[in-house]
Amino acid sequence: MRILVLGGTAFLGRTIVTEALGRDHHVTTFNRGRSFSDPPGVEVIRGDRTERADLERLRAGRWDAVVDTSGYVPRVVNQAAAVLREVAPVYAFASTASVYVDRPRLPVDETSRVYDCAPDAGPDDGDYGTLKAGCERAVVEHYGEAALLLRLGVIVGPYEDVGRLPWWLSRIARGGEVLAPGAPDVPMQLVDARDVARLTVDLLERGEGGALNVAGPSGHPTFGSLLSECAKVTESAARLVWVDDDFLLAHDVKPWSELPIWAPMDAECSAAWQMAVPRAEQLGLRCRPMIETIADTWALMRTGWQARPRPELPKLGIDEDKEQRILAAWRARAGAT
Numbered sequence: 001m002r003i004l005v006l007g008g009t010a011f012l013g014r015t016i017v018t019e020a021l022g023r024d025h026h027v028t029t030f031n032r033g034r035s036f037s038d039p040p041g042v043e044v045i046r047g048d049r050t051e052r053a054d055l056e057r058l059r060a061g062r063w064d065a066v067v068d069t070s071g072y073v074p075r076v077v078n079q080a081a082a083v084l085r086e087v088a089p090v091y092a093f094a095s096t097a098s099v100y101v102d103r104p105r106l107p108v109d110e111t112s113r114v115y116d117c118a119p120d121a122g123p124d125d126g127d128y129g130t131l132k133a134g135c136e137r138a139v140v141e142h143y144g145e146a147a148l149l150l151r152l153g154v155i156v157g158p159y160e161d162v163g164r165l166p167w168w169l170s171r172i173a174r175g176g177e178v179l180a181p182g183a184p185d186v187p188m189q190l191v192d193a194r195d196v197a198r199l200t201v202d203l204l205e206r207g208e209g210g211a212l213n214v215a216g217p218s219g220h221p222t223f224g225s226l227l228s229e230c231a232k233v234t235e236s237a238a239r240l241v242w243v244d245d246d247f248l249l250a251h252d253v254k255p256w257s258e259l260p261i262w263a264p265m266d267a268e269c270s271a272a273w274q275m276a277v278p279r280a281e282q283l284g285l286r287c288r289p290m291i292e293t294i295a296d297t298w299a300l301m302r303t304g305w306q307a308r309p310r311p312e313l314p315k316l317g318i319d320e321d322k323e324q325r326i327l328a329a330w331r332a333r334a335g336a337t
């Protein structure tokens with residue numbers, strides 16, 4: 001197949017490129033050449049997807065499928081889908097579980113309500129999930145049933161440049177008493193980008209379209225097994241101290257970002273890890289053991305790879321002082337009771 005990837009150099013896009021090249025597909029990447037270098041073996045077209053003139057140059061090519069991992073603004077995705085409809089018959093869009101109105105308060109499946117967002121909305125017309133819903137609409141307007149919408153949960157694995165698992169690995173490798181959030185038995189649904197990539201290329205090869213949730217099975221992993229496997233992989237003697245949700249919230253710890261991946265199991269977030277994935281499983285999603293994801297991420301970090309700073313995202317990771325202050329307060333409370 002000939003596959004065009006809009007983006008393709010950071011994390012998920014890069015991993016899909018690698019998977020496709022490994023199956024001897026011809027891969028073209030389209031990006032500005034600013035963030036990272038392109039994986040070896042691709043044909044590169046330099047351009048800015050927000051510039052109409054740059055996109056127009058893609059009309060000269062022919063592909064069997066487009067993979068868009070770099071679309072966040074409906075208007076921008078709309079423009080790409082309009083141009084590419086004539087030169088590529090299938091459009092796979094990296095969307096998100098955040099398109100669901102009720103998530104993370106309630107469990108969701110593919111029939112759950114999605115935010116209402118115009119397909120030509122601009123960057124200030126909504127938050128991340130709302131805008132991604134508008135991007136989905138833009139792709140569907142141009143591609144109909146040939147739009148493949150991958151509604152992704154939390155993705156981890158080598159090159160994860162949000163930096164969530166890398167932060168936990170670095171923190172646990174540093175050792176000492178580690179503030180472990182919530183309860184060790186909280187079942188998450190993480191998915192390795194390489195498993196997402198394998199599924200994506202499978203679906204492109206089979207010409208599948210439509211919307212599907214992509215996340216690991218429930219309990220893949222639990223928070224407890226994630227952190228203890230981080231300790232195992234980094235050969236750290238760190239001691240995990242589990243501190244409950246209410247205590248963390250009372251000490252102003254920001255969910256998702258300060259202790260990455262943690263969200264309190266309260267009324268607002270109790271269904272954060274309840275995304276049904278039957279379609280992805282039926283279509284062949286297989287998740288490798290989490291210890292492999294953790295070990296391979298750590299191995300890449302040890303070569304010197306680092307997540308790039310993402311100023312557009314909330315600061316990741318808790319300050320050491322704050323962590324130790326909370327641990328001291330937790331110990332004092334435990335001593336007092």
Ligand SMILES: NC(=O)c1ccc[n+]([C@@H]2O[C@H](COP(=O)([O-])OP(=O)(O)OC[C@H]3O[C@@H](n4cnc5c(N)ncnc54)[C@H](OP(=O)(O)O)[C@@H]3O)[C@@H](O)[C@H]2O)c1
Binds near residue numbers: 035036049
């Ligand atoms: N991480 C998660 O847990 C998670 C969860 C749900 C959904 N997702 C979705 O998964 C996707 C992950 O993306 P990724 O960063 O891994 O993708 P990627 O394709 O590996 O990297 C982003 C690419 O976009 C390019 N790019 C950025 N702005 C551009 C522009 N104006 N014109 C042309 N190219 C541009 C960057 O290169 P240059 O900067 O060099 O141009 C880079 O190649 C996102 O769509 C995200 O919403 C992620």
